[in-house]
Amino acid sequence: MKSLNVFTSLFVLAGCGICLMASADPTVITVHVDKPGAKLNSDFYGLMTEEINHSYDGGLYAELIQNRSFKDDPNTPVHWSVIPSVSAVGSLSLSDNDPAAPALNKTLELNIKSVPVGGTVGAANDGFWGLPVKPRTAYNASFFAEATNGFTGPLTVSLESADGHTVYAAAQVPALSAGWQQYNLQLKTGRITASTNNRFVIYGFHPGTVRLSLVSLFPPTYNNRPNGNRIDLMETLGALKPGFLRFPGGNFVDPGHYEWKKTIGPLSSRPGGDGAWNYHVSDGLGILEFFEWCEDLNMQPVLDVTDGRGWLPGNGDVAPLVQDALDEIEYATGGPDTVWGAKRIAGGHTAPFPLHYVEIGNEDFFDNLDVYNARFAPFFDAIRAKYPNLLIIATRGDITSRVPDMVDDHYYHNPQEMEAMSTHYDNYNRKGPKIFVGEWRTSEAEHLVTMNDALGDAAWMTGLERNADVVQLECYAPLLFNVNPAAYNTPVNEIGYDSMSVFGTPSYYMQKMFALGHGDTVLPIEVAAAQQSTTPAPISSGGVGVGTFRGNVEFRNVKVAHGDAVLYQEAAGASFVGWKPYFGDWSSADGVLSQAGTIRDCYTATAAGSKWTDYSYSVEARKVSGEGGLSVFVHFNDPENFVRWEIGGRENRESGIDDMSNGFVQPLGHHVRVSIENGRWYTMRVDVIGRDMKFYLDGNLLDEVIDTPGHPEKTVFASATKDSSSGAVWLHLVNTAAFAQPVRLDLTGSPRVDSTAAGQILKSDAASYNSITNPTLVVPQKLTIKHVSHSFVYTLPANSVAVIDIGIQQ
Numbered sequence: 001m002k003s004l005n006v007f008t009s010l011f012v013l014a015g016c017g018i019c020l021m022a023s024a025d026p027t028v029i030t031v032h033v034d035k036p037g038a039k040l041n042s043d044f045y046g047l048m049t050e051e052i053n054h055s056y057d058g059g060l061y062a063e064l065i066q067n068r069s070f071k072d073d074p075n076t077p078v079h080w081s082v083i084p085s086v087s088a089v090g091s092l093s094l095s096d097n098d099p100a101a102p103a104l105n106k107t108l109e110l111n112i113k114s115v116p117v118g119g120t121v122g123a124a125n126d127g128f129w130g131l132p133v134k135p136r137t138a139y140n141a142s143f144f145a146e147a148t149n150g151f152t153g154p155l156t157v158s159l160e161s162a163d164g165h166t167v168y169a170a171a172q173v174p175a176l177s178a179g180w181q182q183y184n185l186q187l188k189t190g191r192i193t194a195s196t197n198n199r200f201v202i203y204g205f206h207p208g209t210v211r212l213s214l215v216s217l218f219p220p221t222y223n224n225r226p227n228g229n230r231i232d233l234m235e236t237l238g239a240l241k242p243g244f245l246r247f248p249g250g251n252f253v254d255p256g257h258y259e260w261k262k263t264i265g266p267l268s269s270r271p272g273g274d275g276a277w278n279y280h281v282s283d284g285l286g287i288l289e290f291f292e293w294c295e296d297l298n299m300q301p302v303l304d305v306t307d308g309r310g311w312l313p314g315n316g317d318v319a320p321l322v323q324d325a326l327d328e329i330e331y332a333t334g335g336p337d338t339v340w341g342a343k344r345i346a347g348g349h350t351a352p353f354p355l356h357y358v359e360i361g362n363e364d365f366f367d368n369l370d371v372y373n374a375r376f377a378p379f380f381d382a383i384r385a386k387y388p389n390l391l392i393i394a395t396r397g398d399i400t401s402r403v404p405d406m407v408d409d410h411y412y413h414n415p416q417e418m419e420a421m422s423t424h425y426d427n428y429n430r431k432g433p434k435i436f437v438g439e440w441r442t443s444e445a446e447h448l449v450t451m452n453d454a455l456g457d458a459a460w461m462t463g464l465e466r467n468a469d470v471v472q473l474e475c476y477a478p479l480l481f482n483v484n485p486a487a488y489n490t491p492v493n494e495i496g497y498d499s500m501s502v503f504g505t506p507s508y509y510m511q512k513m514f515a516l517g518h519g520d521t522v523l524p525i526e527v528a529a530a531q532q533s534t535t536p537a538p539i540s541s542g543g544v545g546v547g548t549f550r551g552n553v554e555f556r557n558v559k560v561a562h563g564d565a566v567l568y569q570e571a572a573g574a575s576f577v578g579w580k581p582y583f584g585d586w587s588s589a590d591g592v593l594s595q596a597g598t599i600r601d602c603y604t605a606t607a608a609g610s611k612w613t614d615y616s617y618s619v620e621a622r623k624v625s626g627e628g629g630l631s632v633f634v635h636f637n638d639p640e641n642f643v644r645w646e647i648g649g650r651e652n653r654e655s656g657i658d659d660m661s662n663g664f665v666q667p668l669g670h671h672v673r674v675s676i677e678n679g680r681w682y683t684m685r686v687d688v689i690g691r692d693m694k695f696y697l698d699g700n701l702l703d704e705v706i707d708t709p710g711h712p713e714k715t716v717f718a719s720a721t722k723d724s725s726s727g728a729v730w731l732h733l734v735n736t737a738a739f740a741q742p743v744r745l746d747l748t749g750s751p752r753v754d755s756t757a758a759g760q761i762l763k764s765d766a767a768s769y770n771s772i773t774n775p776t777l778v779v780p781q782k783l784t785i786k787h788v789s790h791s792f793v794y795t796l797p798a799n800s801v802a803v804i805d806i807g808i809q810q
């Protein structure tokens, strides 16, 4: 499909379907070296994180003991087992009585009933799906213990193989006191072979009960921070040279999942919580540790503060949450004379953290706009008044109560959609708030990220870079995932790991190439694709329909006509006989068809097997309530093949036209600003003549589209930046086609160019992916291009992403 400016002459394209295939003609990419555009924000490429997929517990946070405070399951000490030696008898149980600290309200009791001389009974932990032990390494073990029922010690703490046959390191607590006390030991391994099938055990030798709390084991951490992070993961993240870190969510920011005031101070005062993704979280990586993570990797913090989404009733009092946000900002940035700054200093970090970005909530389009409008304003006013230099980010672009500095947009789509959406910000209103793309990801299937996903990601990223005058920050989500099937919530993520190893997905490597290889100024760029016309595709045909997205909507007076001939009409009071509901809760009464359900895409269409090609389809539509807008369908054949026009959706900002062909969605048309009012009837009309479709709202022509079936249309994507000090031009090129494509690169102004260009290329079969067992199947290779000039041809390999650094002689 192509969209035309409504004033463009139509006959040029009429009758010409376009199919893609390998072409000998190069695609021409024009880089306007002599017309530098906006500066790329120095923080542009960043990271987004939350506790999902065991990102921290069992991930970045280096703690090796799973369920260290026995709260993962209220009834059973999961990941713990009792290890009695021959003829010894003992058991483990959970107790709610007399805890070591109020926040540690579950105690593990190791009950040693009988034990022969030389025998033992131990409490063993199996780690986060493996307990990694490495040679010549010092591990810091600690736990609270209290001896009862006649037990006085000693205890032996052991790092050993899962069968207990090999002890890698051990240490002793000679005697235990009757009351709670914390014990700290160091376990040092020798010349052993690294392994993960291991356990950590606390052994007793005499009858009695040992009560245990907060049992912890840390390997060496990044920058040797106590309570710190895994070195390999920090290095993998650091290699991306990220400009910022968005934390702590995502959904994790919502109240009940992450309450920052409960994440500060000693670990024994952190109760942890339920998390957002169906597992208990320790909050060992708390607010101080988030900021220290930023400090360690030189990232700007993007602090997301909770606004009560999904928890506070729509009319609830937001003032306590506003105060909580102000306190959080003070905790990060305040001096010793402030209440919360003093607490940070007491926690060990004297210097204030730099903070420039604060986001209010996450994906607040799940609530009504009215709710977010009412909530955002007091946050904005309070933060702006106290911290006038902070940039304040909203989570929806249709906010009207205040003008945010930035809007956080999120996108999760398949590769075809992400490629098609690479133009998404081309027509964004330059006078509106700047954009933070705070979550985005291509995913084709519930599978590890493939090269095909990375191609979608790369195409999408070129669009963000080209529009860097508007797009200030971008980050992929989710960032981290533990590959154990019991650990992850979303299989498509950027960096995978188990307890011992880490791997980057093809998208990780693509993002690394982009983040490390770019200039500081955007160069305008045009891609004129080489396309080969083949037999014209047949003209589309089909029926008509109506729909919505989580909206309570109504439709009436449906008419399909060809000239004077009426092809279809709903007689007054008719009940839409023969219309087939696909999704949603549809009913009709008194000639009005209604949708009342709350699921995402709901639609219904004429089921007469209609094959209309030339017609005028009109319907009256009104939105009653809900999230989405009003949709009408033409060329409707089945749920995978149709054209849909929607108003009132897309945050009620603009009219949108999508083509769905064989299940692949592609946006069509222009960005026409339209907002609708609830309760008002609108007349939506689509005039279809052959390949030409015109879209009218209340009789006014909004947009025009020419139907040219076939997907995807574009297979070459590009962006360019310039290094203003060296003059070098950086190109990011993407070929999503399964065949090599020559591209001619024209640098305007005929600059004098170094004859050899260097860079990196990522290429592989579309279905290839990296994994724990094959971590480097898809990795970038060095690229050298010779005979470079201000106009040269380079052949992009099939399924490839190239980053090219062209030296310019100044």
Ligand code: AHR
Residues within 6 Å of the ligand: 050, 052, 249, 250, 251, 252, 362, 363, 439, 477, 478
């Ligand atoms: O990235 C996973 C989740 O997707 C985030 O928590 C949420 O913001 C989004 O819906």
